[in-house]
Amino acid sequence: MLTTLAVLAALFFVAHVYLLFTSFGKNGFQKQKYLWSHITLWITGGLAFLIALLFAGKSVSSVIDVFDTPAKAALLLLLAFGLSAIAHTIVKTLVLPRYTKAAA
16 A cells, blocks of 8 residues: 555656646646646645555654654645745746746
């Protein structure tokens, strides 16, 4: 089960990166893809949280064992949402103004 969850988390993260980079292209900024890039990042964080809840403290992995309490596992969710917020702020304030200027 750990392997399945880890593979799912990795696939959702790859989907996140793909959707993020393809949100900006010749066809302009694609809001739908950009939204889905954030959603896939949140799902990745949720899967990491689930992995930590299920396997932390069971000596399956020394990395997973770091998140041995529900509060520590919740930090993974906070990290995913925090990264999403930071990325959105960067895109909104730095990338989109320059991107729309270059397209004009």
